[in-house]
Amino acid sequence: MAVLGLDTSNYTTSAAVFDGAGGCNAGRLLSVRPGELGLRQSDALFQHVKQLPEQFEKLEQGGWLHDIRAVGASTCPRAVEGSYMPCFLAGASQGQSLARTLGVPFFAHSHQQGHLAAAAWSAGHLELLDRPFLAWHLSGGTTELLLVRPDGITVQAEIIGGTEDISAGQLIDRTGVRLGLDFPAGKAVDQLSRQAHKDLRFPVKLREFSFSLSGMENKMEQLVQGGADPADVARFTLNVVCDTVAKVTQRAMERHPGLPVLCSGGVASNVQLREVLTRRCSALFAQPQYSTDNAMGTAILTWRALERQEGRL
Structure with missing residues (x-):
């Protein structure tokens, strides 16, 4: 059956x-x-x-x-x-x-x-569908921090944070296209970032569990116009996404102690993000083929x- x-x-x-x-x-x-x-x-x-x-x-x-x-x-x-x-x-x-x-x-x-x-x-944690948990839905069109509760055979997700403008996926894709990569550019930006020589970062201002990424697109554009190495630009964008998502996750875990964190969506397949959130937040991730x-x-x-x-x- x-x-x-x-x-x-x-x-x-x-x-x-x-x-x-x-x-x-x-x-x-x-x-x-x-x-x-x-x-x-x-x-x-x-x-x-x-x-x-x-x-x-x-x-x-x-x-x-x-x-x-x-x-x-x-x-x-x-x-x-x-x-x-x-x-x-x-x-x-x-x-x-x-x-x-x-x-x-x-x-x-x-x-x-x-x-x-x-x-x-x-x-490997299907039992999460039968208990409350925190979750990120990170994709080309969505960057939402969710408080998820069981609802019969499925779940109901309440948005408690995330981006107020462009999504993490949009920032990554726009960076990739600006660097001449094909859309959608997530995998290519991930691979390019591993060739970076500089570890450029810029803190994003947080409002409780919410934040804006459009200013980081402007920072990325300034780096490109200033002649920065494409690999360094790719790493900068991923650093911004990883640092911001990790900080918001840690805040949410303090507000909702004891709840596990699950990450889904295409951006969640990013190697750097998986490493950062696993190390800093003990987050659970879908296998890459089931993140997209x-x-x-x-x-x-x-x-x-x-x-x-x-x-x-």
Whole structure:
């Protein structure tokens, strides 16, 4: 017995199967034109529709598409009223159609809930979904510190801090594109930063658990225009992100003692950030392949929903 999960985020088409213990995620990044900083929603939706059959084919070739008992999909960015992005319609509509065709239940989840579930599972701590914890959702569009509480088979996340303007992922991506790297630039900036000769830093002013990163984009631009080595610029940006997130995490742990910290989202796959938060905050991280956008978390939540519906959870 297995369940199918779909996630069509702004930059990745994903389909995953979960059988209660393990599973398989198939995903593909959306194409962004060189030099551009993102996609229009209409373009993202179009690419998802084209790419979803390819992900099903990968799962079929791996022997995963059999005895599917439920289908789930990410239908919105966050589980709050008014949270909406057109790109999620691709997975939601195909998921509902598949469920109706197979005669199995369909379960809707949010993209953020899927991230948290995938992170907890791949970190070896799925039990976190049944207790309160602190979490970072760090991605190209989101830098949020969350207070997460269990809510039946899923979780509810309250934003208690994070960026007030551009996200950590946007700062990293804009740095990469400014240095001539392809978008999304997270992995390339990470690799480039390891060649740095200088360890440039600049403190970001904190407001409780919140902060602004737009000023750091200006600092980055000043370094580039001043002829700084690209590797040093890359390291500067990552230092800013790592130092800021670590300081805010430590403050939150003092306010909420005893709660573990879980990190999810594409930026959470950054090697430097993982080292800093593990050392300074004992943070838990998803495996890198489940830090970036994926459908595994959606499949895991769908499994839990089916278990609850059939009285086994």
